[in-house]
Amino acid sequence: xxxxxxxxxxxxxxxxxxxxxxxxxxxxxxxxxxxxxxxxxxxxxxxxxxxxxxxxxxxxxxxxxxxxxxxxxxxxxxxxxxxxxxxxxxxxxxxxxxxxxxxxxxxxxxxxxxxxxxxxxxxxxxxxxxxxxxxxxxxxxxxxxxxxxxxxxxxxxxxxxxxxxxxxxxxxxxxxxxxxxxxxxxxxxxxxxxxxxxxxxxxxxxxxxxxxxxxxxxxxxxxxxxxxxxxxxxxxxxxxxxxxxxxxxxxxxxxxxxxxxxxxxxxxxxxxxxxxxxxxxxxxxxxxxxxxxxxxxxxxxxxxxxxxxxxxxxxxxxxxxxxxxxxxxxxxxxxxxxxxxxxxxxxxxxxxxxxxx
Amino acid sequence: xxxxxxxxxxxxxxxxxxxxxxxxxxxxxxxxxxxxxxxxxxxxxxxxxxxxxxxxxxxxxxxxxxxxxxxxxxxxxxxxxxxxxxxxxxxxxxxxxxxxxxxxxxxxxxxxxxxxxxxxxxxxxxxxxxxxxxxxxxxxxxxxxxxxxxxxxxxxxxxxxxxxxxxxxxxxxxxxxxxxxxxxxxxxxxxxxxxxxxxxxxxxxxxxxxxxxxxxxxxxxxxxxxxxxxxxxxxxxxxxxxxxxxxxxxxxxxxxxxxxxxxxxxxxxxxxxxxxxxxxxxxxxxxxxxxxxxxxxxxxxxxxxxxxxxxxxxxxxxxxxxxxxxxxxxxxxxxxxxxxxxxxxxxxxxxxxxxxxxxxxxxxxxxxxxxxxxxxxxxxxxxxxxxxxxxxxxxxxxxxxxxxxxxxxxxxxxxxxxxxxxxxxxxxxxxxxxxxxxxxxxxxxxxxxxxxxxxxxxxxxxxxxxxxxxxxxxxxxxxxxxxxxxxxxxxxxxxxxxxxxxxxxxxxxxxxxxxxxxxxxxxxxxxxxxxxxxxxxxxxxxxxxxxxxxxxxxxxxxxxxxxxxxxxxxxxxxxxxxxxxxxxxxxxxxxxxxxxxxxxxxxxxxxxxxx
Numbered sequence: 001x002x003x004x005x006x007x008x009x010x011x012x013x014x015x016x017x018x019x020x021x022x023x024x025x026x027x028x029x030x031x032x033x034x035x036x037x038x039x040x041x042x043x044x045x046x047x048x049x050x051x052x053x054x055x056x057x058x059x060x061x062x063x064x065x066x067x068x069x070x071x072x073x074x075x076x077x078x079x080x081x082x083x084x085x086x087x088x089x090x091x092x093x094x095x096x097x098x099x100x101x102x103x104x105x106x107x108x109x110x111x112x113x114x115x116x117x118x119x120x121x122x123x124x125x126x127x128x129x130x131x132x133x134x135x136x137x138x139x140x141x142x143x144x145x146x147x148x149x150x151x152x153x154x155x156x157x158x159x160x161x162x163x164x165x166x167x168x169x170x171x172x173x174x175x176x177x178x179x180x181x182x183x184x185x186x187x188x189x190x191x192x193x194x195x196x197x198x199x200x201x202x203x204x205x206x207x208x209x210x211x212x213x214x215x216x217x218x219x220x221x222x223x224x225x226x227x228x229x230x231x232x233x234x235x236x237x238x239x240x241x242x243x244x245x246x247x248x249x250x251x252x253x254x255x256x257x258x259x260x261x262x263x264x265x266x267x268x269x270x271x272x273x274x275x276x277x278x279x280x281x282x283x284x285x286x287x288x289x290x291x292x293x294x295x296x297x298x299x300x301x302x303x304x305x306x307x308x309x310x311x312x313x314x315x316x317x318x319x320x321x322x323x324x325x326x327x328x329x330x331x332x333x334x335x336x337x338x339x340x341x342x343x344x345x346x347x348x349x350x351x352x353x354x355x356x357x
Numbered sequence: 358x359x360x361x362x363x364x365x366x367x368x369x370x371x372x373x374x375x376x377x378x379x380x381x382x383x384x385x386x387x388x389x390x391x392x393x394x395x396x397x398x399x400x401x402x403x404x405x406x407x408x409x410x411x412x413x414x415x416x417x418x419x420x421x422x423x424x425x426x427x428x429x430x431x432x433x434x435x436x437x438x439x440x441x442x443x444x445x446x447x448x449x450x451x452x453x454x455x456x457x458x459x460x461x462x463x464x465x466x467x468x469x470x471x472x473x474x475x476x477x478x479x480x481x482x483x484x485x486x487x488x489x490x491x492x493x494x495x496x497x498x499x500x501x502x503x504x505x506x507x508x509x510x511x512x513x514x515x516x517x518x519x520x521x522x523x524x525x526x527x528x529x530x531x532x533x534x535x536x537x538x539x540x541x542x543x544x545x546x547x548x549x550x551x552x553x554x555x556x557x558x559x560x561x562x563x564x565x566x567x568x569x570x571x572x573x574x575x576x577x578x579x580x581x582x583x584x585x586x587x588x589x590x591x592x593x594x595x596x597x598x599x600x601x602x603x604x605x606x607x608x609x610x611x612x613x614x615x616x617x618x619x620x621x622x623x624x625x626x627x628x629x630x631x632x633x634x635x636x637x638x639x640x641x642x643x644x645x646x647x648x649x650x651x652x653x654x655x656x657x658x659x660x661x662x663x664x665x666x667x668x669x670x671x672x673x674x675x676x677x678x679x680x681x682x683x684x685x686x687x688x689x690x691x692x693x694x695x696x697x698x699x700x701x702x703x704x705x706x707x708x709x710x711x712x713x714x715x716x717x718x719x720x721x722x723x724x725x726x727x728x729x730x731x732x733x734x735x736x737x738x739x740x741x742x743x744x745x746x747x748x749x750x751x752x753x754x755x756x757x758x759x760x761x762x763x764x765x766x767x768x769x770x771x772x773x774x775x776x777x778x779x780x781x782x783x784x785x786x787x788x789x790x791x792x793x794x795x796x797x798x799x800x801x802x803x804x805x806x807x808x809x810x811x812x813x814x815x816x817x818x819x820x821x822x823x824x825x826x827x828x829x830x831x832x833x834x835x836x837x838x839x840x841x842x843x844x845x846x847x848x849x850x851x852x853x854x855x856x857x858x859x860x861x862x863x864x865x866x867x868x869x870x871x872x873x874x875x876x877x878x879x880x881x882x883x884x885x886x887x888x889x890x891x892x893x894x895x896x897x898x899x900x901x902x903x904x905x906x907x908x909x910x911x912x913x914x915x916x917x918x919x920x921x922x923x924x925x926x927x928x929x930x931x932x933x934x935x936x937x938x939x940x941x942x943x944x945x946x947x948x949x950x951x952x953x954x955x956x957x958x959x960x961x962x963x964x965x966x967x968x
Contacts, residue, residue, distance in 0.1 A: 239704075342570065346840075347442045347562055
């Protein structure tokens with residue numbers, strides 16, 4: 001094989017973000033630190049460019065985009081529709097199909113399943129995933145099974161580059177005409193019994209000694225999408241004690257659709273609704289992973305995680321994503337002065353200044 | 358404290374509080390200056406006063422007023438006249454229906470504050486710099502004072518003076534010796550209070566500063582972790598409990614644990630132990646432990662009711678019996694001091710590592726300062742409030758016995774129904790008539806007064822004091838009120854907004870955790886024996902002296918106290934969820950009710966609110 005568009009996630013590092021996108025690069029980085037990320041592979045931007053070139057869609061895209069300008073909702077909608085129609089059913093090249101097939105086969109071997117379910121997600125180029133989320137380039141396809149479906153999902157991710165929001169976003173950046181590109185992440189699915197997000201600090205108070213967690217039953221979309229009020233935990237990083245625990249009624253959960261591709265939303269049985277979905281052991285494992293991720297990236301992280309159904313801890317825990325925390329409260333005012341002058345100020349004595357003898 | 362809003366207060370005026378039926382004239386038990394007098398109405402009504410239920414949970418017997426006057430003389434002396442704490446002078450007190458209300462005197466003049474800053478920085482700086490040396494001397498002074506009060510003789514009145522009066526220059530007459538002994542007893546008490554407060558302000562100040570620093574830099578840090586980082590490993594105050602655990606183990610090892618049957622009195626346990634050689638040798642070991650560890654008190658020490666463990670061994674025996682049961686069931690009752698020491702260092706290191714460079718340096722400096730002062734903060738209770746005071750009360754009892762022998766009192770305990778100056782008066786008359794051979798009036802004069810006062814105290818005990826009276830302050834700025842009593846602006850607002858009919862009480866989150874359990878309201882020490890495994894203790898204030906029973910309760914709720922009150926510190930050591938400073942838990946909660954204690958959020962909920 002002379003050209004290769006795909007690399008295993010485990011081989012990627014943060015520096016690969018420009019070619020494979022922030023998401024894939026980040027997952028690779030986490031894997032390199034021994035953090036339990038589900039295995040998978042990543043399609044680089046070159047894969048997308050080859051697709052556009054081989055299918056001859058470049059001209060269609062350029063023509064459609066040239067008519068879209070910032071603020072013109074109607075024109076953007078027309079452009080998006082034109083590109084969608086042209087791209088939606090365009091075939092992937094044989095070479096890319098073959099490479100995807102080979103990687104999917106390897107994943108089947110690694111997971112021990114014939115047609116392992118995977119998540120196929122857009123991986124926007126560059127490290128700033130915040131920007132990508134604004135751009136609406138966050139298309140995700142869950143519970144995708146079989147090579148055909150994987151190929152379709154990869155292409156559907158590319159199509160999402162030209163959603164009206166994405167076009168509009170680039171237009172406001174003054175980059176409407178430039179050729180966009182993206183990476184795609186293909187990763188083994190976790191049949192989550194419980195999933196959620198955690199911050200390696202308390203995002204409300206800014207306390208760096210705490211891990212703040214939200215958790216609910218089933219796949220993480222219920223939490224991320226705000227469809228349930230998750231259980232809320234605040235746990236000390238230092239002693240793993242639960243400092244605050246608020247258990248909520250969790251009415252719905254998402255589980256894989258047994259019929260095939262995708263997920264289904266269902267009511268949580270009464271007896272599990274009000275039950276806390278994390279116990280002391282799970283919390284302890286999560287805290288350890290949170291500390292590992294924080295140490296690896298050297299800053300506070302917002303981590304998506306899942307606990308696989310029917311597996312023992314700690315193996316059951318998987319990290320699905322980690323992003324730097326960008327919205328933290330202002331750090332506490334500098335508690336300046338010597339210890340003694342702070343004690344004296346407790347008694348209402350002003351801190352000593354340098355003018356004093 | 359800030360300027361009060363005069364017009365309408367959320368709290369009752371001290372001048373409009375009704376006297377409970379049958380308690381008319383209660384004021385005669387107390388000094389003229391101790392009550393809300395009409396002549397200072399204008400000033401007193403516009404001040405904020407809170408009930409000091411932490412130190413004075415029940416109506417004050419007349420003699421016990423000595424333990425109001427002397428401590429407030431001493432705290433005012435150190436705070437106002439020596440250290441000149443810039444914004445705060447001393448603390449005034451008034452008695453209402455037998456209960457003690459206090460109010461700080463603020464310094465408001467900026468020029469005066471600036472003047473005091475000079476004194477304060479100079480003197481506080483000296484104390485911190487020489488702390489360890491000063492505390493070592495302090496302990497020597499206290500031990501000498503305890504030895505003195507223990508040995509102080511209260512002579513009998515002889516029929517005839519002995520020959521020594523003519524033979525020995527130093528020999529004095531009995532009347533003089535008794536007056537001298539009484540006067541010296543009172544002065545020893547004053548001296549103890551002087552010592553008590555010498556280091557207290559700065560000791561607490563250092564700890565509170567570290568606590569506040571942690572809460573600012575690490576807003577969610579549990580108070581217990583702060584306490585763990587500071588707490589001493591080998592603290593005197595925990596020694597009595599440790600010795601009891603050791604004795605429980607010894608009872609099992611020597612096969613005499615069968616004597617500790619639940620519900621038996623100490624006397625019954627002793628009687629069985631006397632029967633065997635092993636039992637007698639266990640008792641001999643107990644005797645050895647008693648000095649000094651049985652100088653713990655059965656309560657927080659500011660009332661004569663609280664005895665030491667020599668006089669009332671209910672607590673140590675109940676505690677030994679509890680440890681015996683735990684050990685028989687295979688529980689480990691040792692305090693794992695190595696582990697505590699390692700954890701203390703680990704917490705300090707890990708928390709420190711989360712801070713930026715400048716804050717980390719301050720964190721470690723403040724921690725060092727807190728650790729330096731902490732032995733005093735924890736141990737002064739043992740030396741002053743327990744060891745000294747229980748002996749001091751016993752010395753007063755000797756004068757009570759003298760007065761009872763001569764018919765001035767029916768019982769030696771009745772002495773506590775007289776004010777300390779009244780006792781001096783009674784002694785004067787006793788000695789006068791004993792010397793002259795005349796007929797004393799005392800035996801007909803004092804007993805009716807004593808009887809009336811006992812009746813008053815009993816009736817006043819049924820009255821529930823409001824947590825605060827007088828003006829509602831805009832803000833609480835007095836460092837002592839905040840540090841020692843946990844009376845903060847928020848707490849006062851909660852008192853002011855308290856919904857009388859609600860089933861929730863709010864207080865300070867003193868130790869984390871959420872439990873539900875059956876409430877056991879304990880106002881006085883006698884009720885301690887009724888506490889059962891798994892009860893939630895509801896009391897005016899948790900005294901460290903009650904610590905041995907903490908191993909059986911599930912949670913603690915108190916009327917008053919901040920996260921920094923002596924008791925809260927010990928509570929956290931036991932890892933019990935605690936809500937302190939609720940204002941009125943003992944009045945609102947009844948024994949037997951199911952309550953939920955949320956020690957992390959400072960909430961107490963009465964789950965079955967019906968009577």
